[in-house]
Amino acid sequence: MNIATPLNIIDFDAVNRIAGQDLVSEVRKIDDEQYYPEAIMRAFGGTGAYGTHLAGQDASCDLGPAILSMARASETCLSTGFCMWCQDALGWYIASSDNAWLKTNILPKVARGEILGGTGMSNPMKAIANIEKMKLKGTRVDGGYRVTGVLPWVSNLSEDGWFGMMFAVEGEDKGVMAIAQADASKSVKLRLDHEFVAMGGTATCQVMFRDVFIPDEQVIGDPAMPFIRRIRGGFVLLQCGMAAGMIKSSIDLIRKMEGPLGHVNRYLEKGADDLEAEYTALVADVLEMSRTPYDLSDGYWKRVLQARLRGGELAVEAAHYAMLHSGARGYVSGGEAQRRLREAYFVAIVTPATKHLRKMLADLDA
Numbered sequence: 001m002n003i004a005t006p007l008n009i010i011d012f013d014a015v016n017r018i019a020g021q022d023l024v025s026e027v028r029k030i031d032d033e034q035y036y037p038e039a040i041m042r043a044f045g046g047t048g049a050y051g052t053h054l055a056g057q058d059a060s061c062d063l064g065p066a067i068l069s070m071a072r073a074s075e076t077c078l079s080t081g082f083c084m085w086c087q088d089a090l091g092w093y094i095a096s097s098d099n100a101w102l103k104t105n106i107l108p109k110v111a112r113g114e115i116l117g118g119t120g121m122s123n124p125m126k127a128i129a130n131i132e133k134m135k136l137k138g139t140r141v142d143g144g145y146r147v148t149g150v151l152p153w154v155s156n157l158s159e160d161g162w163f164g165m166m167f168a169v170e171g172e173d174k175g176v177m178a179i180a181q182a183d184a185s186k187s188v189k190l191r192l193d194h195e196f197v198a199m200g201g202t203a204t205c206q207v208m209f210r211d212v213f214i215p216d217e218q219v220i221g222d223p224a225m226p227f228i229r230r231i232r233g234g235f236v237l238l239q240c241g242m243a244a245g246m247i248k249s250s251i252d253l254i255r256k257m258e259g260p261l262g263h264v265n266r267y268l269e270k271g272a273d274d275l276e277a278e279y280t281a282l283v284a285d286v287l288e289m290s291r292t293p294y295d296l297s298d299g300y301w302k303r304v305l306q307a308r309l310r311g312g313e314l315a316v317e318a319a320h321y322a323m324l325h326s327g328a329r330g331y332v333s334g335g336e337a338q339r340r341l342r343e344a345y346f347v348a349i350v351t352p353a354t355k356h357l358r359k360m361l362a363d364l365d366a
Helices: 012-022 024-033 038-047 064-076 078-095 100-105 107-111 122-128 224-238 240-256 258-265 272-289 298-326 336-349 354-365
Strands: 136-141 144-154 162-169 175-181 188-191 205-215 219-221
Touching: 012 024, 012 038, 012 064, 024 078, 038 064, 038 078, 064 078, 064 224, 064 240, 064 272, 078 100, 078 107, 078 162, 078 175, 078 224, 078 240, 078 336, 100 107, 122 144, 122 224, 136 205, 144 162, 144 175, 175 205, 175 224, 219 224, 224 240, 224 272, 224 298, 240 258, 240 272, 240 298, 240 336, 258 298, 272 298, 298 336, 298 354
Parallel strands: 136 162
Antiparallel strands: 136 144, 144 205, 162 175, 175 219, 188 205
């Protein structure tokens, strides 16, 4: 299913303007005050940044423009880039489903940034990999399911927002994936109870379900596993936009130091040219895979996992060298290099984290 044509067109000039002007002016506030840039998130929706990858299960589906938009925002602020990934993933779930109600009533608003929301799939992804237990439990009732439990981390989420979630069905050997709303009147409660070293402006919260009714019209995978297999490539590949933006910003920082500190920085093991060669190869690989996100083969899945793993590792390495090249200039409070280093570690620990990716790759090879 193709959504309305305007949602499939992206205005990259507008994306560049928002990232290079509006977002730049908010970065310190986002980092220092854990400020969630809601207006900027909605503005990106107006550029088409959240709509280009929502062609549904269509051969023309291409994640590339969404990844490049996310990368551009991440060059300036990884918190915002991550929120864009959350938004993209929410739309990806719905567009990849066979749920006509969600496609008609929710998807266009997600694509335009009128509805903001998250993924809620960190715990289920870990549960599928036998890293932790499923946090949500559901019971089948007339017209849907009753769900109870707590999701510890859901981002880009505020009151009335929408998010993906998965629960284990009591008495049955299956899980169900659905799209839920953070509606307090329906016993879905949000709690903000943390303080990160970075990424505080991502509207990340704990979501509590107290006997919440999830109607069949919000279910997208029953059972969940065949649907998870369908969306997994896009889910992981989209995250490479965060990595690409982080790597690019670190390379740019290193180049800024070539004038004042190049005479001594040349003794460091890696410089901008070394990192740029690896970055260029990674982005080319990601964009090639972006054109076939519904490839269900194990070979494609392994390649996606390897790219995501390399993206996380290179993001941390590039930020590390940006800090070394910047020296004391990057180590001061408010220094850009120290902020980027703190943010880079998030790329390596957000689900699927480096260790999670390595486990999945080992399981594929077993």
